[in-house]
Amino acid sequence: MKTWLDLPADDLFGVDNLPYGVFRAPGQEPRVGVRIGDRVLDASRAAEGTPFAQAWAYPSLNAFLAADPETWRAARAWLITAFADESRRAEIEPHLLDLAEVELILPIEVGDYVDFYASEAHATNVGSIFRPDADALTPNWKHLPIGYHGRSGTVVVSGTEIARPVGQRKAPSDPAPVFGPSVRLDIEAELGFVVGGRTELGSRVGVAAAEDHLFGVALFNDWSARDIQAWEYVPLGPFLGKSFASSISPWVTPLEALRYARVPLPAQEPEPLDYLRGEGLFGLDLRLEVRINDTVVSRPPYAEMYWSPAQMLAHLTVNGASIRPGDLFASGTISGGRPGERGSLLELAWNGTEPIELGGGETRSFLADGDTVTITGWAPGPDGARIGLGEVSGTILPAR
Amino acid sequence: MKTWLDLPADDLFGVDNLPYGVFRAPGQEPRVGVRIGDRVLDASRAAEGTPFAQAWAYPSLNAFLAADPETWRAARAWLITAFADESRRAEIEPHLLDLAEVELILPIEVGDYVDFYASEAHATNVGSIFRPDADALTPNWKHLPIGYHGRSGTVVVSGTEIARPVGQRKAPSDPAPVFGPSVRLDIEAELGFVVGGRTELGSRVGVAAAEDHLFGVALFNDWSARDIQAWEYVPLGPFLGKSFASSISPWVTPLEALRYARVPLPAQEPEPLDYLRGEGLFGLDLRLEVRINDTVVSRPPYAEMYWSPAQMLAHLTVNGASIRPGDLFASGTISGGRPGERGSLLELAWNGTEPIELGGGETRSFLADGDTVTITGWAPGPDGARIGLGEVSGTILPAR
Numbered sequence: 059m060k061t062w063l064d065l066p067a068d069d070l071f072g073v074d075n076l077p078y079g080v081f082r083a084p085g086q087e088p089r090v091g092v093r094i095g096d097r098v099l100d101a102s103r104a105a106e107g108t109p110f111a112q113a114w115a116y117p118s119l120n121a122f123l124a125a126d127p128e129t130w131r132a133a134r135a136w137l138i139t140a141f142a143d144e145s146r147r148a149e150i151e152p153h154l155l156d157l158a159e160v161e162l163i164l165p166i167e168v169g170d171y172v173d174f175y176a177s178e179a180h181a182t183n184v185g186s187i188f189r190p191d192a193d194a195l196t197p198n199w200k201h202l203p204i205g206y207h208g209r210s211g212t213v214v215v216s217g218t219e220i221a222r223p224v225g226q227r228k229a230p231s232d233p234a235p236v237f238g239p240s241v242r243l244d245i246e247a248e249l250g251f252v253v254g255g256r257t258e259l260g261s262r263v264g265v266a267a268a269e270d271h272l273f274g275v276a277l278f279n280d281w282s283a284r285d286i287q288a289w290e291y292v293p294l295g296p297f298l299g300k301s302f303a304s305s306i307s308p309w310v311t312p313l314e315a316l317r318y319a320r321v322p323l324p325a326q327e328p329e330p331l332d333y334l335r336g337e338g339l340f341g342l343d344l345r346l347e348v349r350i351n352d353t354v355v356s357r358p359p360y361a362e363m364y365w366s367p368a369q370m371l372a373h374l375t376v377n378g379a380s381i382r383p384g385d386l387f388a389s390g391t392i393s394g395g396r397p398g399e400r401g402s403l404l405e406l407a408w409n410g411t412e413p414i415e416l417g418g419g420e421t422r423s424f425l426a427d428g429d430t431v432t433i434t435g436w437a438p439g440p441d442g443a444r445i446g447l448g449e450v451s452g453t454i455l456p457a458r
Numbered sequence: 459m460k461t462w463l464d465l466p467a468d469d470l471f472g473v474d475n476l477p478y479g480v481f482r483a484p485g486q487e488p489r490v491g492v493r494i495g496d497r498v499l500d501a502s503r504a505a506e507g508t509p510f511a512q513a514w515a516y517p518s519l520n521a522f523l524a525a526d527p528e529t530w531r532a533a534r535a536w537l538i539t540a541f542a543d544e545s546r547r548a549e550i551e552p553h554l555l556d557l558a559e560v561e562l563i564l565p566i567e568v569g570d571y572v573d574f575y576a577s578e579a580h581a582t583n584v585g586s587i588f589r590p591d592a593d594a595l596t597p598n599w600k601h602l603p604i605g606y607h608g609r610s611g612t613v614v615v616s617g618t619e620i621a622r623p624v625g626q627r628k629a630p631s632d633p634a635p636v637f638g639p640s641v642r643l644d645i646e647a648e649l650g651f652v653v654g655g656r657t658e659l660g661s662r663v664g665v666a667a668a669e670d671h672l673f674g675v676a677l678f679n680d681w682s683a684r685d686i687q688a689w690e691y692v693p694l695g696p697f698l699g700k701s702f703a704s705s706i707s708p709w710v711t712p713l714e715a716l717r718y719a720r721v722p723l724p725a726q727e728p729e730p731l732d733y734l735r736g737e738g739l740f741g742l743d744l745r746l747e748v749r750i751n752d753t754v755v756s757r758p759p760y761a762e763m764y765w766s767p768a769q770m771l772a773h774l775t776v777n778g779a780s781i782r783p784g785d786l787f788a789s790g791t792i793s794g795g796r797p798g799e800r801g802s803l804l805e806l807a808w809n810g811t812e813p814i815e816l817g818g819g820e821t822r823s824f825l826a827d828g829d830t831v832t833i834t835g836w837a838p839g840p841d842g843a844r845i846g847l848g849e850v851s852g853t854i855l856p857a858r
Contacts, residue, residue: 169610198626201626201635207607211782214659224662235601290602294606331626378624381611
């Protein structure tokens with residue numbers, strides 16, 4: 059779609075994208091912003107008088123997430139018109155700020171955060187590495203989207219520095235656990251789904267209704283200390299190996315902006331139980347790119363994910379668990395079937411046996427202090443356009 | 459300690475107790491209350507003009523939890539004087555409401571909720587039942603307090619009805635998973651620790667500093683669907699088997715009120731790593747009682763718990779995970795070494811092989827629809843007094 063802004067035709071943040079975030083202009087309270095090109099619309103001020111302006115005046119997206127899908131659609135339609143219609147220019151332009159002049163903060167107050175494990179290639183790789191004597195996929199894997207709760211209080215915005223975590227680890231050859239900084243610090247390139255709306259305890263969100271609660275997506279890096287995780291995770295799952303930090307993009311792309319990226323799911327065999335089946339299930343053709351410092355180390359294809367977002371949300375609530383605006387669930391590591399498509403260093407360097415090259419003679423099996431990891435991504439838009447996902451980046455500091 | 463209120467000497471909620479909760483009087487906004495006997499002090503109004511009155515005017519304890527331990531101590535000293543000093547009667551008495559006239563709501567906005575697994579008897583029993591061919595305790599159990607994150611959005615106040623959860627289960631003999639209401643619905647009698655204060659990402663709370671963040675305790679029932687849990691929990695831990703609901707007492711007993719209940723920990727062998735060691739580590743001599751309908755089915759002794767609350771909090775944060783006011787961690791099921799002291803039906807009826815008797819010819823291996831589970835407890839106070847813990851209760855509704 060055309061806009062009165064002077065944007066290149068291939069801009070990743072054109073008028074067909076319009077992701078939401080929360081910005082702080084110098085000396086002002088944070089509030090909701092909408093990205094276009096390299097600018098941020100001060101949304102609540104630009105939209106004064108509309109039914110959604112008030113929800114945009116808060117320092118997180120949560121008030122807007124508490125609204126209904128009709129409101130989300132009306133708000134997006136208003137924004138598209140505001141940028142597409144030349145006659146609105148004089149009214150809108152004064153509310154555009156340069157991205158470089160504002161601080162982007164955590165876009166949501168995270169309610170509950172659940173991490174899934176929805177990539178068959180990833181689960182197969184991890185199973186092969188950690189449990190070489192057993193089947194790579196556990197018997198439940200193709201029957202339900204495996205997930206677990208993570209720490210919502212340590213979800214941080216892109217750019218936050220990540221101190222190398224400290225904790226217990228024990229290699230099989232160690233006689234007793236040892237304590238110290240993690241020596242197997244890893245990334246997990248994931249997609250986060252931001253949940254809107256609210257349900258009551260005891261009710262469920264079926265696959266057909268899931269779209270009403272899937273507000274949007276954001277790139278997500280679930281930092282993982284593999285050595286801490288390996289020692290702690292039996293029998294109750296990952297805890298300190300994950301809870302030190304997870305980074306999220308400041309920009310939440312509405313699901314509506316990804317309608318050209320919908321693709322069929324991979325075949326699901328065996329057929330899942332009824333509550334995980336439905337006509338409209340879709341995957342998303344998102345192309346990710348993972349960089350460590352200046353080197354692209356992987357290009358994970360989201361389209362290969364086994365479970366759809368609607369299936370994940372339906373499963374999450376099938377037991378009657380309620381949802382709140384600001385809940386967040388992540389896809390789990392996105393790995394494609396080919397080696398250059400793996401979303402973690404554990405897989406890329408195959409548990410340290412095949413270190414990857416970063417150029418300049420540097421190699422990595424896991425992250426080194428000072429490394430900066432950046433995940434970017436895009437999706438097909440209308441007429442050959444690309445819808446950019448906001449990047450998520452973080453630099454590793456030495457252990458404190 | 460004496461009070462001008464007309465309370466029996468053995469009242470569980472005397473002036474040495476004074477737990478905090480949140481009440482709603484008819485037609486009014488919820489705010490913080492303090493229980494004494496069968497009455498509730500309208501705390502923010504009674505304390506008008508004090509430095510803590512404003513924090514008590516909120517509809518949760520979170521604002522008060524955000525204060526520092528000095529403020530908590532000053533507030534408690536003010537309350538004790540208010541009830542002990544006869545000259546304060548005329549000032550205070552008008553702010554006392556009958557418990558029967560108010561609604562008690564969830565006392566905290568739960569930040570992150572972590573469930574530990576700190577009872578050696580419980581872990582041993584569960585290991586023996588679920589993994590009969592392996593060692594009952596996993597190799598990590600005595601080296602670290604095992605824990606995992608649960609769903610904070612489904613922590614509900616005592617009295618909330620609990621719909622039987624629905625989901626997938628698969629007995630080893632089933633060829634494929636089946637879908638339906640859980641047929642192995644269980645309880646877990648636990649103690650919840652309410653966290654106050656805030657730390658920064660990347661910092662830790664050592665065992666010595668833990669007390670500054672341990673505001674108080676509340677009885678907790680971590681409802682568990684054993685069949686759903688058994689099918690889903692490998693490899694990433696419990697998810698839907700737990701996330702449908704956890705019930706908490708409306709009354710949070712300050713840790714200060716439990717100073718006469720401090721007891722040495724059981725011997726920890728092997729000695730844990732340095733960050734889990736300290737001079738002042740203590741257990742708590744809390745005596746719990748679990749009733750199903752009218753029958754006492756268990757009397758779990760908290761004093762036998764292997765890991766101290768300070769060790770649990772130190773472990774939770776050793777990797778740099780930050781904490782927020784309103785975070786909650788629970789002890790895990792409290793089971794003593796004797797059969798009548800087990801904190802779950804899984805253990806009490808030994809995986810269904812020894813159903814327990816409820817009287818009237820009724821037996822239970824797991825919960826039936828209509829069952830009401832009530833957990834009560836008390837701790838030794840000064841001069842032979844007892845400090846009552848607020849009860850947590852819930853009734854099972856049929857699956858929706």
